Amino acid sequence: MNQLNNFTKGFLKENPVFVLLLGMCPTLGVTSSAINGLGMGLATTFVLFMSNIVISIVKGFIPDKVRIPSFIVIIAAFVTVVQLAMQAYLPSLYKSLGLFIPLIVVNCIVLGRAEAFASKNNVVSSAIDGLGIGLGFSFALVLLGGIREILGSGKIFDITIYHENYVTLLFVLSPGAFIVLGYLIAIINRIQKK
């Protein structure tokens, strides 16, 4: 039961995007379509899951003073793995996510979970925490990307919903990212308060 809570908290109660307001750059930057949001979310989930496991294993060996730099090196290593794998197997997704793949390394969510959770808990809980938070992040990205894609290009996952003559292009451009996220956070706040 406890582990289940640990897993599901990332989706709503401690959602990194909507509640903790972490990792805003990729959230706003890549969500011009749902598929980009999903790709980014899963890449981050992988890094989060792996780095949480490794950090919770080695936490006893790392002196407290060099904790943060060591965490960053571990995270950067997994980011490089994702970067090279994606470049090889999913070149088109890699191209559309662009700069934001290497930037996973500076995503506050990953370092935040390493510092706040993995450095204090055992391997199993850390792995579940990483997976839960990562999937919560992906959920937020797909939701935001989906809304923007429907409003801005009349499609969802490249399936046409309505004709592109009626779309509001603004929503796939940068102002749309800020505005849609603003309203989404307001709605989530409302749901949470109930």
Next chain:
Amino acid sequence: MNYLVIVIGAILVNNIVLMQFLGICPFLGVSKKVSTGIGMTGAVAFVMILATIVTYLIQNYILDKFGLGYLQTIVFILIIAALVQMVEIILKKVSPPLYQALGIFLPLITTNCAILGVAILTIQKEFNLLEGVVFATSNAIGFGLALIIFSGIREHLDLQDVPKGLKGTPIALIAAGILAMAFMGFSGLV
């Protein structure tokens, strides 16, 4: 002419915060007051320019030379972390009030994606060193411009009668969206 294109492009057309979404955390985090916004801009500008120079040299004279391009992400983030530590120590000695004002946000510059983003972009766009410096400086100015305008807006926003559900972050994000819309007016300049 080339340099002018880089400057205008980085400050107005492809503003690093509003158009490229880099450095959103400090943009939302320290923009409650104009004075802290200015301090943050100074710190970011300093680290950004320094980091771009150092990473450029490392990339061209060490990584490329020995075929270690895949180490880029790891090496760059370590350089930036070390630089931030250095700026922190210097600022603590030279200007304690500023150090106090920026508080927890200075270590956070390490995880400011704008710094790493600009360093990587400089390599990707194949600038030479001088162009890289101009690019980093313009991006720092663009970051400061967006941050200071936005903190001015937020100071006024505090006094307005905002609907209860939108108070705080949501209204700040919507205001940023409208600001981004204003910056879209510059597209096509370059």
